[in-house]
Amino acid sequence: xxxxxxxxxxxxxxxxxxxxxxxxxxxxxxxxxxxxxxxxxxxxxxxxxxxxxxxxxxxxxxxxxxxxxxxxxxxxxxxxxxxxxxxxxxxxxxxxxxxxxxxxxxxxxxxxxxxxxxxxxxxxxxxxxxxxxxxxxxxxxxxxxxxxxxxxxxxxxxxxxxxxxxxxxxxxxxxxxxxxxxxxxxxxxxxxxxxxxxxxxxxxxxxxxxxxxxxxxxxxxxxxxxxxxxxxxxxxxxxxxxxxxxxxxxxxxxxxxxxxxxxxxxxxxxxxxxxxxxxxxxxxxxxxxxxxxxxxxxxxxxxxx
Amino acid sequence: xxxxxxxxxxxxxxxxxxxxxxxxxxxxxxxxxxxxxxxxxxxxxxxxxxxxxxxxxxxxxxxxxxxxxxxxxxxxxxxxxxxxxxxxxxxxxxxxxxxxxxxxxxxxxxxxxxxxxxxxxxxxxxxxxxxxxxxxxxxxxxxxxxxxxxxxxxxxxxxxxxxxxxxxxxxxxxxxxxxxxxxxxxxxxxxxxxxxxxxxxxxxxxxxxxxxxxxxxxxxxxxxxxxxxxxxxxxxxx
Numbered sequence: 047x048x049x050x051x052x053x054x055x056x057x058x059x060x061x062x063x064x065x066x067x068x069x070x071x072x073x074x075x076x077x078x079x080x081x082x083x084x085x086x087x088x089x090x091x092x093x094x095x096x097x098x099x100x101x102x103x104x105x106x107x108x109x110x111x112x113x114x115x116x117x118x119x120x121x122x123x124x125x126x127x128x129x130x131x132x133x134x135x136x137x138x139x140x141x142x143x144x145x146x147x148x149x150x151x152x153x154x155x156x157x158x159x160x161x162x163x164x165x166x167x168x169x170x171x172x173x174x175x176x177x178x179x180x181x182x183x184x185x186x187x188x189x190x191x192x193x194x195x196x197x198x199x200x201x202x203x204x205x206x207x208x209x210x211x212x213x214x215x216x217x218x219x220x221x222x223x224x225x226x227x228x229x230x231x232x233x234x235x236x237x238x239x240x241x242x243x244x245x246x247x248x249x250x251x252x253x254x255x256x257x258x259x260x261x262x263x264x265x266x267x268x269x270x271x272x273x274x275x276x277x278x279x280x281x282x283x284x285x286x287x288x289x290x291x292x293x294x295x296x297x298x299x300x301x302x303x304x305x306x307x308x309x310x311x312x313x314x315x316x317x318x319x320x321x322x323x324x325x326x327x328x329x330x331x332x333x334x335x336x337x338x339x340x341x342x343x344x345x346x347x348x349x350x351x
Numbered sequence: 352x353x354x355x356x357x358x359x360x361x362x363x364x365x366x367x368x369x370x371x372x373x374x375x376x377x378x379x380x381x382x383x384x385x386x387x388x389x390x391x392x393x394x395x396x397x398x399x400x401x402x403x404x405x406x407x408x409x410x411x412x413x414x415x416x417x418x419x420x421x422x423x424x425x426x427x428x429x430x431x432x433x434x435x436x437x438x439x440x441x442x443x444x445x446x447x448x449x450x451x452x453x454x455x456x457x458x459x460x461x462x463x464x465x466x467x468x469x470x471x472x473x474x475x476x477x478x479x480x481x482x483x484x485x486x487x488x489x490x491x492x493x494x495x496x497x498x499x500x501x502x503x504x505x506x507x508x509x510x511x512x513x514x515x516x517x518x519x520x521x522x523x524x525x526x527x528x529x530x531x532x533x534x535x536x537x538x539x540x541x542x543x544x545x546x547x548x549x550x551x552x553x554x555x556x557x558x559x560x561x562x563x564x565x566x567x568x569x570x571x572x573x574x575x576x577x578x579x580x581x582x583x584x585x586x587x588x589x
Contacts, residue, residue, distance in 0.1 A: 095437065097585040114581055116439050124437045130429035132359060134366045140434075146355040147438040189434065 048196040049073045055103030064089040066252040076223035078243030079232040086252040087232040091201045123190035127201035133175030144189040160188040180211035200231040276306045277333035287323045356448040376414045377464035384468035398473045402483040412516035419498025420508040422453040443577035457491035482547030490539030500572040503579045531555035
């Protein structure tokens, strides 16, 4: 059982604040670190893996500071985002070297076991420079697992993987989570995180935006006020009928666009209301488009929630 | 010494194109010596020019630069150093191992050819061959430590190293007397001076100053590199 604690941590680079007063605890099981690109996910993972000092605050593993403390690596396995990994070594040589560097008593056996776990034995005699992205990712996993760590940190592990490799890796991570290990992975894709992690930490623009069960966060994301752009055969009459219902909170008649801009209070209510109202009034709907469905807008909503 | 770190470093240094690049130094030195051996000039001057100016003054610092930075800077640049650092290994052990490999490589590719070239040109007369070889051994070690440190502290290790070796040691050293006191090349020459027959090699620095300076530079560079490696910050992509 291992817990990484991030306590009031900020990190800035010159004038740029990458992580702003974040506190969270990552315990056993799988945690997804979710956020758009540039939100500070990598900065957080770098601090958790001891490759970046927090500007203020503390990052600890079971109470021990991680920065400048090599002993934590007995418990931490790290899968970095970058791909370079001694291209001139074969997969076997690479994982074996990692086992030796950990000072394991039986490095050969440990390397064999780790390569079997990620199902890479078939290519272990090939140079890692010749591997595909997914294969590299799996060998990186093997190198991170070779010392049987209690904590596994993965920076964007699914980037560039094909669907089959993705499922394989998810399966592997699930097993680790079920073993009671602490698994943390970062991703900017909600669906990815949702499939794997029960617990989610959301960061947006360096701030800790939300934390908790993925269902709760999913609900936050879908229940937020939505904005729609609607074109119909009679915009004015439609607007009048819609504003009478409590599921809308504001409607603007955009003369230039020739459309209605509607602010809906909740997603469920509005999406059932709109067709009903239109039908009853005999109005044709030409366009119904969500106006702010980008991931960034979802995230920025979470920040203000 | 950590055997795994040593193995990785050596393969990184000698593998691929870098291995061929390293070969250029001994080949150049030996070819020039072979040509010079057949010429009919003053042999003593020839040895001083080939071994001293070309070997010790130019080829050795360049080789030291390629090897010293290649032993660590390439790994820091491409990020593969994480696999060494995410281990419960004392940082000084990583540095001293890499330094040992760098020194060994510099000796094989510079000091040994220096000895062969010296014997080829001048035999054992005046102890010149041995003197310059001793100089290549000590200077090679100092360059390795210095350039290894540069590889840890700056992303522009090669440029900084070239600036030191070519601009400071060669250019500034030629015109400014005092600059020679702080020159690995001159410290090496001081060692050569003491090994060879009196009067056959001259250095701007006395042996009494050169030896402590060599030791201080090598030890301080190694210690500083270890400290800096322990606090290495990996560049974030964000």
